[in-house]
Amino acid sequence: MTDDSTAIPVTGDTAYDIVVGRGVLDRVGDGLGPGVKKVLVVHPPTLAVLAAELREQLLDRYEVLLAEIPDAEAGKRVEVAAFCWQVMGQADFTRTDAVIGFGGGAVTDLAGFVAATWLRGVTLVQVPTTLLGMVDAAVGGKTGINTNEGKNLVGAFYPPSIVVADLDLLTSLPRNEILAGFAEVVKAGFISEPEILDIIEADVDRATDPTSDEFRRLIELSIGVKARVVSTDFKEAGLREILNYGHTLGHAIEHAERYQWRHGAAVSVGMVYAAELSRLTGSLPDAVVDRHRDILTSLTLPTSYPAGRWQTLLATMQRDKKSRGGMLRFIVLDDIARPSVLQGPETALLFAAYQEIAS
Ligand SMILES: NC(=O)c1ccc[n+]([C@@H]2O[C@H](COP(=O)([O-])OP(=O)(O)OC[C@H]3O[C@@H](n4cnc5c(N)ncnc54)[C@H](O)[C@@H]3O)[C@@H](O)[C@H]2O)c1
Numbered sequence: 407m408t409d410d411s412t413a414i415p416v417t418g419d420t421a422y423d424i425v426v427g428r429g430v431l432d433r434v435g436d437g438l439g440p441g442v443k444k445v446l447v448v449h450p451p452t453l454a455v456l457a458a459e460l461r462e463q464l465l466d467r468y469e470v471l472l473a474e475i476p477d478a479e480a481g482k483r484v485e486v487a488a489f490c491w492q493v494m495g496q497a498d499f500t501r502t503d504a505v506i507g508f509g510g511g512a513v514t515d516l517a518g519f520v521a522a523t524w525l526r527g528v529t530l531v532q533v534p535t536t537l538l539g540m541v542d543a544a545v546g547g548k549t550g551i552n553t554n555e556g557k558n559l560v561g562a563f564y565p566p567s568i569v570v571a572d573l574d575l576l577t578s579l580p581r582n583e584i585l586a587g588f589a590e591v592v593k594a595g596f597i598s599e600p601e602i603l604d605i606i607e608a609d610v611d612r613a614t615d616p617t618s619d620e621f622r623r624l625i626e627l628s629i630g631v632k633a634r635v636v637s638t639d640f641k642e643a644g645l646r647e648i649l650n651y652g653h654t655l656g657h658a659i660e661h662a663e664r665y666q667w668r669h670g671a672a673v674s675v676g677m678v679y680a681a682e683l684s685r686l687t688g689s690l691p692d693a694v695v696d697r698h699r700d701i702l703t704s705l706t707l708p709t710s711y712p713a714g715r716w717q718t719l720l721a722t723m724q725r726d727k728k729s730r731g732g733m734l735r736f737i738v739l740d741d742i743a744r745p746s747v748l749q750g751p752e753t754a755l756l757f758a759a760y761q762e763i764a765s
């Protein structure tokens with residue numbers, strides 16, 4: 407069998423590869439290292455059968471425990487982290503043992519946080535099973551959980567030893583989850599990689615078909631953007647903030663919707679909002695804002711939000727991690743692939759941009 411996998415490197419102090427391909431799950435062992443004896447596979451209920459298969463695959467070399475956690479955002483809670491800590495404690499996990507995050511972004515965020523905190527850090531292997539997880543969440547070492555006050559408010563920067571993105575895992579992923587993942591693909595296009603936008607516009611059906619060459623190219627381009635950014639700025643001292651394009655409003659929408667909206671859907675609205683902010687400050691031409699709406703609509707992603715929710719969203723946005731004191735900061739665009747920071751915008755400007763996306 408020929409190996410058609412691609413290895414995209416993250417460089418710097420915490421170097422590792424993102425392995426992309428079909429049938430590449432056997433690469434998980436590459437990230438575990440020689441000293442590892444026990445492995446905890448963290449997975450959602452949806453992937454119970456596949457997680458058991460992964461366990462079988464690893465059993466000849468490791469003692470493998472499974473931790474099934476609640477699905478989606480319900481898994482990103484401190485009680486769920488505590489459940490994983492309990493499983494590891496009762497199985498005498500030591501510093502040489504490891505955690506595997508096997509699921510979508512919610513699982514890889516939680517599993518990463520558990521690995522970062524258990525004994526102050528054990529080996530972490532990320533095996534994303536959603537498009538969003540492959541192109542974004544499992545890459546770059548941002549891990550975390552939500553609190554009642556907001557999204558991802560507790561967490562750690564903690565790198566995996568490898569990310570294994572097996573495209574075969576996407577065959578069972580519902581179409582709406584593929585499309586939600588495309589929000590982060592489009593984000594990578596607008597902040598850094600215009601070819602992504604061209605490929606989607608050329609043929610949206612092929613672009614979103616997990617068996618097409620275009621889909622694979624989009625995955626690799628998007629991972630490439632993320633890998634380059636986090637290689638330069640792992641702990642978000644500066645450049646990494648561009649990956650937050652669309653997220654300031656997006657996270658506030660997720661919180662307002664009690665996490666019943668897909669992350670990608672909320673980020674989609676958030677990107678149109680950020681583009682409108684850019685347009686209203688005079689830095690972005692109308693055509694680029696229109697391009698946001700056209701591409702996201704072609705992917706059936708939302709581009710508007712109910713008019714009456716502004717005060718709630720504004721209050722939640724104050725807790726955004728990019729804020730400094732009372733000053734909000736947004737990632738905006740001066741052009742395609744030219745992101746910048748808008749510091750302390752007037753409330754009137756924020757509201758005017760909201761009116762442009764209000765339905
Ligand atoms: N750490 C980061 O850098 C980063 C980046 C982007 C997003 N995120 C986080 O990622 C989360 C969103 O991730 P997501 O969109 O993957 O959502 P998710 O993890 O909730 O998964 C979406 C759904 O798909 C199901 N699923 C997963 N894999 C499947 C498969 N192969 N077949 C069938 N069903 C499958 C899950 O059970 C779930 O119901 C959010 O919490 C977001 O904050 C983190």
Ligand SMILES: O=C(O)C(=O)C[C@@H](O)[C@H](O)[C@H](O)COP(=O)(O)O
Pocket residue numbers: 542546548557558590642646647649650653727
């Ligand atoms: O990796 C990053 O940095 C990102 O901002 C990627 C985002 O897509 C992701 O949703 C991230 O979890 C948001 O981070 P946060 O710091 O705003 O919670």
Ligand SMILES: [Zn+2]
Pocket residue numbers: 542590653669673
């Ligand atoms: Zn995101």
